[in-house]
Amino acid sequence: MSIATYTRCMGGIVGREGLRWVHQRGRFISALVRPLVWLAIFAAGFRFVLGVSIIAPYETYVPYEVYIAPGLIAMIQLFNGMQSSLSMVYDREMGSMKTLMISPFPRWFLLLSKLLAGVAVSVVQAYIFLAIAWFWEIEPPPLGYLAVLPALILSGLMLGALGLVLSSFVKQLENFAGVMNFVIFPMFFASSALYPLWRVKESSLFLWWVCQLNPFTSATEMIRFALYDQIDPVSIAVVTGCAIVFMAAAVIGYDPGRGFMARRGAAD
């Protein structure tokens, strides 16, 4: 098979994800409303409670809204990754996953395409959020809007791959509430998305370590630095490493001989 056929296959998978996104307006709106609620209500309420000292990449004191904006972008991507994962489980239950799996292209490529499709959707959502956030005076430097693109792609890959891994373990749609409680909320709250980690360190050293080791913290920091046209090499390294590990685990999870496919029985 030539590169052209691979490109068409990937284009088809990304196109389908885009169509599904357009059709599911509720999903699109909730993805935008969720971070805006945080920005408009939570941040407004907490701006006087949580003082933020000058920390990199900011050069001056910043309002709380400005501080949490990168974390909210990462949240959009986290929810999007989980949403893609949810749709994988849904597809599997509804049978449309089989259409993908019997494509003659290698399975790793099909999964990678599926992953990139989710990333494309999450990047568009992140930019729409940034456009709306501008009205809340979240105004990063113009170059930051460009510099954040590779960061969004990388963090989208990591969080999307994590979603794929989870979808290979979650057997039924009903079990997804557990994923919300045990993955999304802990990842989001035990990170630097809502509060700077020096504040966490003041209250609990253990929790500080948990936040430091949480890859979502790295995704948030990578986006934060990129948005202000700076590079945080440690975050980039952590996010890249985690993305590779999660993707490898997803490929194993969807291998017909090893993962859930091998464990599940067929209904005759």
Add this chain to the structure above:
Amino acid sequence: MTPALEVAGLSHRFGKRTVLDDIGFTVSPGSFTVLLGPNGAGKTTLFALVTRLYHATQGRIAVFGRDFRADPQAALARMGVVFQQSTLDLDLTVEQNLRYHAALHGMASSVSRPLIAAELERVGLLERRHDRTRDLSGGQRRRVELARALLHKPALLLMDEPTAGLDFESRAFLLRHVRHLCADRGLAVLWATHLIEEADETDIVILRAGRIVAQGLSQDVVTNAGATGLQDAFERLLRVPA
């Protein structure tokens, strides 16, 4: 002549439960072969192995002489599948579903567009191509799935209980249409069912509790079982102690 599908010594287990035990049969090019068995006989597991949804650990599966394990991509490229459960995306239109399938086979849209129109025309659904598949009846969805399975011009068509849940008219249409394809295009078909009337005057493979209990031309199976008809033969074969 190289068989379109060759299955030899195929066994499969889920944990300690053996669902397929030493299965072996062939489907010749241009032939309509019916895989007949009651519910729970192992038909869907066999389809999952032949389409590589599950990994075959024991035995051999070859499509047009190419070993599935060594070259799954080549085997899948020559195969069209209609699964028991509908696999259409209900939120997308008929045409979008077919375009997605064409892309999954690496087809350029300039190539797939006329083929989509031709296949939909053949199953009488061309005018419904812009409708969402959710708005189609069960029989129409099945026809869309058949059109989709044939889009990339496969030489082997696998259909897992395609008539399940369909009314008489839709069933007759599907059966007639696929039999024509065998004759006209030389397409090899493996058709799984538990309905005896779909197995008349064809090659049949009878599966019971994961084992093949009879195979050959339906007339020969009837004769060998000393039965009066296929229904009688089927019942006798299912009654024989394992």
